Amino acid sequence: MLRLLNIEFHKLRYNRASRVLSIIYFGLLTSIALIAAIKFDIGPIKFHLAEQGIFNFPYIWHFNTYVAATLKFFLLLVIVSMMANEYSYKTLKQNLIDGLSKKEFILSKFYTVVAFAAISTVFVFFVSLILGLIYSDFNEFTIIFSDLEYLFAFFIKLVGFFSFGLFLGILIKRSAFAVAGMIVWLIIESLFKGYLIWTFKDLRGGATAEANKIMQFFPLEAMSNLIKEPVTRLGAVKSVAKQIGENFVKDYSVNILDIVIVSAWTFIFIYLSYSLLKKRDL
Template structure:
């Protein structure tokens, strides 16, 4: 495993564009640091976000992972370009000549996806922990309170791996990075339109959720539900908005299923393709 991972990292490191993209992708999680110190002037009044409890434990784990997850669309460029460069540079065929099997080539990409997602997740974990410690009141400085909510970090990791695996599958099918990203966007928009129609026109919320929780993009979204209602309840206890914001094991299982499907189909496609 380490040998395959080393091969993949070395190829990406020697590619200047990939190296820059990886560097930049590690900057995006730092945006939550800017948000934590942001003060907004509204009609002469200053809104200090740090005073709204959104950076207190345990809420910060939910909020940071939800908003940083939007940057995964930039991370997709790194993953799609990884396989796109292999096709354009002819290195897939060269790998076969050098003795790597097609299974090992797929595994090397998957190991990179997992390692990349783990590094990004670890960065998000430490940034979130730092912000929480800097903003939480001293009365909340207990380990059970500080680490309550870290299941969102686990969900964030699976969200990244599932999304990266889907991006990799698109790259294997289409070969060219720009077209692969375009295809992913079309699939995303199509799924959202069908979800909206099922929810509002063809059926109802219950039917839409029951069907689309198994779809790729919706299943990833449901790993970390939006925290807006949760924080509204915290800041206004008299107006309780009903919402399920917990991380569920079955949702992680569905995302894991899409990881397996994406990698398995990528291998089957590559195995049958003449490189």
């Protein structure tokens, strides 16, 4: 595994675009800390976002992983360009000539995907831990290290998403078209979800709930379900909602079924990538 990872990181080290995108990505992850600087001071209205509890333990694990997950497209560009470069510079063919099997080649890419996801998860962990220790109202050990399942869900989400990108990179061979393919698939899922909601509009159980039962098995929807939006979980938001007669009833926990579904899709994407490469005449 280390040999295969070394091969991939050697390629990335000499790819300027990949280096720049990686730096931007981790720079943006660090910039989550800038949220603490958001303040509004207009006459009697004084608002400091950090004081609203977004950096309180254990809520911070949910909030930061959700925000960080929205930045994953930057690393997606690294993954798909990594595959596109293999075809453009013919390094794929050279690796196979040098004795690397197609299975080892796919494994090297998958190990890189896992490595990026793991590094991102560790990075978010330390950024969140530091912000929490500075701003959280709750610093007991048991509270600090509760809800860490959001970090695990974040890791699974990135591995699944990047595996999808890897498959598209192998399928399409061009990074721009591979990213476009991801966007097209997102649109297809969104349109199909809208169609299901319209179809189930007369059901008593609720059209959205019925549509979600089907959509949870789609790859991007399943990845989205791993970490649900955290805003309505915030105490300040709930207080405002109650004042206007709204009451949020929602399960914000990490669902085992979602983890299983995303893990299954990850296996499918990697297997399809290998099958495609195995059949393709290079």
